[in-house]
Amino acid sequence: MQNITLSLALHSIDHPGNATDHAALLAIKSQLKVPSNWVLSSWNDSIHHCFWEGVKCGRKHKRVTVLDLSSRGLAGTISPFIGNLSFLKIINFYNNSLYGEIPTQLGNLVRLHVLQLFNNTLVGEIPGNISGCVNLRVFFIANNKLEGKLPTGLGALSKLIHFLVHINNLTGPLFDIIQNLTSLVTIAAIENSFTGTIPNSIGRMHNLTILEAGENEFSGTLPTSLFNISSLEVLDFNDNQLHGELLADVGVNIPRLTWFNLAVNNFTGLIPITIQNLTALEVINFLENNFIGNVPFYFGNFHKLNILFLGGNFLKGDINLIDTLVNCSQLRILDLGPNHFSGILPKSVANLSTSLQDLNIGNNLISGKIPEDITNLKNLEMLWIDNCNLTGSIPQDFGKLYKLEQVVLSSNRLEGRIPSSLGNISHLSGLYLDDNVLKESIPPHLGNCQSLLYLNLSQNELNGTLGDELFEGSATFIELYMSHNHLEGSLPLEMGKQNNLVLLGLDNNKFSGIIPDSLGDCSDLQHLFMDGNSFEGNIPSSFASLASLQEIDFSRNNLSGPIPAFFSKFPILYYLNLSYNDFEGRVPTNSVFANVSAVFVTGNSRLCGGIKQLHLPKCIEKIKSSGKKKRIMSHTLKLIIPIVCAFIGVVAISAGLYVASIKKRKTPLLSGLTMGNATMKVSYDMLLKATTGFSSANLLGIGSFGSVFKGILDGKTVAVKVLNLQYRFASKSFMAECNVLRNIRHRNLIGIITACSSIDFQRNDFRALVYEFMPNGSLDKWLHGGDRNMSLAQRVDLAIDVAHAISYLHHDCETPIVHCDLKPSNILLDNDMVAHVGDFGLARFLTQPRHPNQSSTIGIKGTIGYAAPGNNRVIPIYI
Structure with a gap:
């Protein structure tokens, strides 16, 4: 070297x-x-x-x-x-x-x-x-x-x-x-x-x-x-x-072609028949173009074919072309959807190459059942047969496809129970069975799928409870959809162990009980939907740690207590729906609460404050008094109480005398409303124009099932009540109010401009009523608004007006009517400060015999336990 x-x-x-x-x-x-x-x-x-x-x-x-x-x-x-x-x-x-x-x-x-x-x-x-x-x-x-x-x-x-x-x-x-x-x-x-x-x-x-x-x-x-x-x-x-x-002779002069990939372009027309000459092809990928017509050849001569992508086009023909793919022994990927292939899913799908790893035939016009022998495809990893018209049940031996990673069978008409054998598939990461007719309970064995990240079982007919086993196993969910089923019972505490959970959809079921504190341990949660159930109690304080939340929907439950202040500290929260519960107290005004399009609190009668656009009453501050101030207040109360008692006595005597006179006359006082307009045909377009497109500038108030707008209709100022039928019981309320208003006419009842049958409303999810406009608003605002005063004489007159209306409903209608929701916010004042009783959405016709010992079957309706602010008990009034 x-x-x-x-x-x-x-x-x-x-x-x-x-x-x-x-x-x-x-x-x-x-x-x-x-x-x-x-x-x-x-x-x-x-x-x-x-x-x-x-x-x-x-x-x-x-x-x-x-x-x-x-x-x-x-x-x-x-x-x-x-x-x-x-x-x-x-x-x-x-x-x-x-x-x-x-x-x-x-x-x-x-x-x-x-x-x-x-x-x-x-x-x-x-x-x-x-x-x-x-x-x-x-x-x-x-x-x-x-x-x-x-x-x-x-x-x-x-x-x-x-x-x-x-x-x-x-x-x-x-x-x-x-x-x-x-x-x-x-x-x-x-x-x-x-x-x-x-x-x-x-x-x-x-x-x-x-x-x-x-x-x-x-x-x-x-x-x-x-x-x-x-x-x-x-x-x-x-x-x-x-x-x-593509040229008609595209497959004539390139006989050695093995890989033909034109996916995701804008090619149009027919697929040339000369492609059948390219027998050396291993890959055909025409995915996501605009090809039309039938596939002009069969695939029996493509012995080396490994991958076939034809999805995302407008191809048609019989789905039986799968029969010709049985000879493609090296086929690993088959993607035919979405297209317009039709027919009954052939049993030959179970005879495709055992090398098949990815099968997508979804989003086509195919029907039939999933073959029991589909378990022959032992190397299958991806299965997509969604948005078709499949019927029957899912094969109970599905668990034999132990290499499955994704199963998408959404939007079919599959029925029966979810196979418990799915719990044996250790590689399964996504299971989508939503929008079918699946019944019975959720197999607890799904919790054993150690790779399961995405589970969507929504929009089925599943029942029973969520077992602890689903969350005690090795599954680590990222997205969990259970919405629109018949699931019931309380939520298991073990759900809090799902530390990777990003989306939880439990809405529109029959869940009840309190929301478990353990959910606060799901620190990655971003989307939480629990609306349309019967949850009760407060929102857990542990939720303060869920700062990653972006969407929250607790609407249509029985939740109570104050709105947690920590919601206003969530940095990326852009949607918060707390409607139709029993929350109370002050609504914050910062962060998400500052955006009227991001926060919804309708249907919580005990809330106050918030931004102006929420149209909530002002909060009444409690005055802390001590020492001399307490003594001064005590002396003041001693003076006020006798005056109030005297006022109540005058009102009671006046009401009694007037009722007595009414019973003698038996002649109802008709409203001053011109009923010639009662048959006036009103269209959606007319209402849209009358309210300037239902603009917020014309918004008079928000109720349990919709909103009320001020409008100008045929030169007359009116109030347009728009009910959103997506709200729970809104349709029932609409029909109740229609039935009542068709049968009553009295000067102290709210006047209706149009009968319900005369409304031509083009929106299927909305209905509308058109009322006489009451320029002085509700009695609630006069009593508790803080900036309006009423004299003693006005208060007595209003009490008599209300007594007239209730007496008429109870005694002078052909069928007695019970209002069921009488409170100051439902008493409206016209230009002359005459009171009119309104909002008959909960009213009921009393069809039982009138007997003092007979109980009513109407039940409790309206604002339960209602007492005007300042009172400490409910005072019943009998007429």
């Missing part, structure tokens, strides 16, 4: 170029960062550089011809001194962590044949003087972060065979630059941002075998000449902006 080294050292004296190479290599080393001491440890003066690791020299002049530092874990930059290695033929720097730009000095290497820099993090543009590498055969710079346009000098590299620049950020034209490189065998340019069209001159590349140009921005049509390159084996223009129809 010493003799060889000495000989090389002496030889280098005769060849000064060796010294140049030596210095260049040391300069290259100085800009590299090595992962350990042994890498490039030989690069020192103890031996000649021709014996350094990764360096090879020519035999004649001992100049460096190969520099191979691939897969060494190197970092750092490429030294510009690499351009001094003038005899270099091969540079292999691939599979490292090199960064920085490609040095322009590479253009000095006229002898360079191979440049491989792929799988690094190089940036910047490809040097323009790369054209100096006139002998370059392999240009492989894929999987970096290069950007900018290709230099025009690339088009001068006439000896280039393999051009691989995929997975970069390159832009501008591609084929215009390289169209004259007729020696090219490989073009790999996927995952860039190349633009332009594919020129007809591409047909001159008669040696082209691989053309991969997917995931770019190419436009235009595919030229005829492309399909005359007989050497072509791979054709990939996936995910571009190409359009047009």
